[in-house]
Amino acid sequence: MTINQATDYALRAVLYLARQPQGEVTEAQVISEQEVIPIRFLLKIMPSLIKAGIVKSFRGVGGGYVLAKAPGEISFLDVVEAVEGPVALNRCLIDYAFCSKKGAPNCQIHQALADVQAKLKAELQGHNFAEFIN
Amino acid sequence: MTINQATDYALRAVLYLARQPQGEVTEAQVISEQEVIPIRFLLKIMPSLIKAGIVKSFRGVGGGYVLAKAPGEISFLDVVEAVEGPVALNRCLIDYAFCSKKGAPNCQIHQALADVQAKLKAELQGHNFAEFIN
DNA sequence: TCTAAAGTATACTAGATGGGTAAACAATAG
DNA sequence: CTATTGTTTACCCATCTAGTATACTTTAGA
Numbered sequence: 640m641t642i643n644q645a646t647d648y649a650l651r652a653v654l655y656l657a658r659q660p661q662g663e664v665t666e667a668q669v670i671s672e673q674e675v676i677p678i679r680f681l682l683k684i685m686p687s688l689i690k691a692g693i694v695k696s697f698r699g700v701g702g703g704y705v706l707a708k709a710p711g712e713i714s715f716l717d718v719v720e721a722v723e724g725p726v727a728l729n730r731c732l733i734d735y736a737f738c739s740k741k742g743a744p745n746c747q748i749h750q751a752l753a754d755v756q757a758k759l760k761a762e763l764q765g766h767n768f769a770e771f772i773n
Numbered sequence: 774m775t776i777n778q779a780t781d782y783a784l785r786a787v788l789y790l791a792r793q794p795q796g797e798v799t800e801a802q803v804i805s806e807q808e809v810i811p812i813r814f815l816l817k818i819m820p821s822l823i824k825a826g827i828v829k830s831f832r833g834v835g836g837g838y839v840l841a842k843a844p845g846e847i848s849f850l851d852v853v854e855a856v857e858g859p860v861a862l863n864r865c866l867i868d869y870a871f872c873s874k875k876g877a878p879n880c881q882i883h884q885a886l887a888d889v890q891a892k893l894k895a896e897l898q899g900h901n902f903a904e905f906i907n
Numbered sequence: 908t909c910t911a912a913a914g915t916a917t918a919c920t921a922g923a924t925g926g927g928t929a930a931a932c933a934a935t936a937g
Numbered sequence: 938c939t940a941t942t943g944t945t946t947a948c949c950c951a952t953c954t955a956g957t958a959t960a961c962t963t964t965a966g967a
Binding site: 666667668682683685686696697698699700701702703704 | 910911912913914915916
Binding site for chain 2: 640641642644647650651654674675676715719723726727728729730731739740747748751752754755758759762763766770771
């Protein structure tokens, strides 16, 4: 039921970038030190944020990362799903094949969990990174 | 971010018991067959529901399980926490010691996750097993 | 054009968790 | 007493977690 460590680090990395002057490129080393994230691990996580369109990167001397959108347009859900894939409270909610009852006609547990999951996603979507800036 | 298989089975087992005539003892074998749960695994999960006061058991000939409370008094949260322990979106929300920043003064990620977690728990508590009966 | 400084890709690993099985035990109805 | 039912403990293997290592690519600037 918990987000993993990589996601926790990703949220902190995005928040750190959101706090920098707009357009300023920050290198991995700095994020790593400020947010206390093992640099190798951080460097492995960043590409998933890039693929999701949350950050942009620049290579070579003077390279680093910048947000690809305004902080207000990046939700917690965006970051969580970028790192972990789709939020699913139960494997069945991704594919009935995972269910030992094969989603037997209207499994009511399934329906209730789908409801809770929708609320959870809405909550995660309700938090964006603008809310943390001054 | 997902509940585990044991919890899924537990929810189905409790639902099955909730649908039986009040006070009727159902043996593990029957729950296992009807809900398509490996019996050995089910037998291992049930004690956690007993410790949580959700079901009662009877040993020996004619033994089995019964709900220990009315279905309306058992929430999804009760079952989830009985099997998995406290719901926590992030390890830091259980203990700051897990945080690489040691919960550095008012980590805002922490605060936002705590908010989402509270909403999630409320949603899980909002579903009980009476809603599925007739 | 060379080089040092950045990020990228891929592979590896120790330990924990997940999902289950097995075996020996304890209680109880008849 | 015995067959039937749940309990406890131990074990197992595959996958995931969190992280490290190595080799590579890109690029600014001397």
